[in-house]
Amino acid sequence: MNYYIHVPFCASKCGYCVFYSVTDASAELQKRYLEKLFSQLETQTEKAETVYIGGGTPTLFDAETLARFLDKISTSLPCGEETEISIEANPETLTREKIAVLKKHVTRLSTGVQSFFPEVRELLGRKCGQKQLESALAGIAEAGFPHWNCDLIYAVPGRGKEDWGKEFDFLARYPVDHVSCYSLTPEEGARLYGKLAPCGDALAAELEEVTRSKLAERGIGQYEVSNYARPGCECRHNVNVWRGGLLRGFGPSASSFDGRDRATEAASLTEWLAGAPPAADRIAPGARLDEIFAVNLRTTEGWTKELWDKVPHADLWQVRREKAEAAAKRFPGCFVIAPQRIKLARKGLDFWDTIAEELLS
Numbered sequence: 208m209n210y211y212i213h214v215p216f217c218a219s220k221c222g223y224c225v226f227y228s229v230t231d232a233s234a235e236l237q238k239r240y241l242e243k244l245f246s247q248l249e250t251q252t253e254k255a256e257t258v259y260i261g262g263g264t265p266t267l268f269d270a271e272t273l274a275r276f277l278d279k280i281s282t283s284l285p286c287g288e289e290t291e292i293s294i295e296a297n298p299e300t301l302t303r304e305k306i307a308v309l310k311k312h313v314t315r316l317s318t319g320v321q322s323f324f325p326e327v328r329e330l331l332g333r334k335c336g337q338k339q340l341e342s343a344l345a346g347i348a349e350a351g352f353p354h355w356n357c358d359l360i361y362a363v364p365g366r367g368k369e370d371w372g373k374e375f376d377f378l379a380r381y382p383v384d385h386v387s388c389y390s391l392t393p394e395e396g397a398r399l400y401g402k403l404a405p406c407g408d409a410l411a412a413e414l415e416e417v418t419r420s421k422l423a424e425r426g427i428g429q430y431e432v433s434n435y436a437r438p439g440c441e442c443r444h445n446v447n448v449w450r451g452g453l454l455r456g457f458g459p460s461a462s463s464f465d466g467r468d469r470a471t472e473a474a475s476l477t478e479w480l481a482g483a484p485p486a487a488d489r490i491a492p493g494a495r496l497d498e499i500f501a502v503n504l505r506t507t508e509g510w511t512k513e514l515w516d517k518v519p520h521a522d523l524w525q526v527r528r529e530k531a532e533a534a535a536k537r538f539p540g541c542f543v544i545a546p547q548r549i550k551l552a553r554k555g556l557d558f559w560d561t562i563a564e565e566l567l568s
């Protein structure tokens with residue numbers, strides 16, 4: 208089982224963010240959240256292949272609470288030596304003490320750096336000073352986590368190829384083995400929605416090329432539209448979820464997948480605490496398979512027959528081949544279809560959104 212835990216607290220709201228979180232992280236609210244979460248975690252019996260702790264800002268908890276929170280997760284969920292335990296961390300919330308707590312409990316640390324330039328973080332509404340950032344990253348490097356991801360944001364107005372390339376020069380100071388790069392496209396509901404000049408497709412493609420070549424110099428290759436890793440350092444949690452793996456989510460706005468249906472917890476801490484039931488997302492089995500098929504085409508490996516056969520309630524590989532062949536006719540040069548593999552070519556990855564629409568129609 209893949210477990211996801213959503214921590215719904217942030218110190219403030221970043222301008223591009225639509226993830227659910229509240230900025231009232233009072234001790235009383237934290238206590239009520241943790242009590243309910245702990246009672247739910249205690250009932251879990253399925254072996255944890257991965258645990259992903261996201262948010263919100265899980266590292267907003269003070270060091271003592273963070274230790275109690277992580278202790279509870281690793282003792283309540285059936286974790287083993289092989290379990291991947293990831294946590295999202297905001298550099299400005301990290302202290303040496305918290306880093307030591309994280310080191311004791313997690314196998315994978317994901318740092319929300321977004322930019323090494325203070326003026327970009329300012330524009331994004333990230334409250335992280337340069338000294339705080341450098342001190343946190345130095346502390347993480349010194350602690351030496353088994354896996355370390357860094358999130359970066361590109362396509363920021365006023366920043367060109369050269370600026371974007373410099374982000375990787377800063378990044379090269381740290382032993383990260385995974386990088387996630389997201390384009391700045393604030394969605395509806397985000398404070399910056401509709402307020403930024405969009406980055407054109409041509410510049411976006413050039414920036415992505417900078418990303419690929421800068422990371423390739425360090426042996427970090429692209430394995431998904433937005434994700435890059437050294438071989439063997441991919442985020443197992445995400446890979447499993449993209450391939451239709453079972454997911455059980457806890458906390459406000461967390462999603463679960465039982466092999467057929469998805470369910471999403473209320474995106475409201477108050478409602479979640481009051482026991483609001485999760486919203487069910489039931490669609491026809493064929494439509495669900497189409498969705499899983501499309502999602503994993505964002506990866507550079509795509510599907511093999513062997514992987515597809517492991518999808519819960521998978522239909523025949525031949526069905527997938529026929530769908531891919533039909534889509535390939537509409538999108539020439541975008542698919543690579545072999546007897547045992549279906550994946551998107553470089554051009555196809557660039558047009559994934561449009562191809563996915565076609566596959567889901």
Ligand code: SF4
Nearest residue numbers: 217220221224262263
């Ligand atoms: S981007 Fe992260 S830190 Fe910023 S508001 Fe969203 S969840 Fe919180």
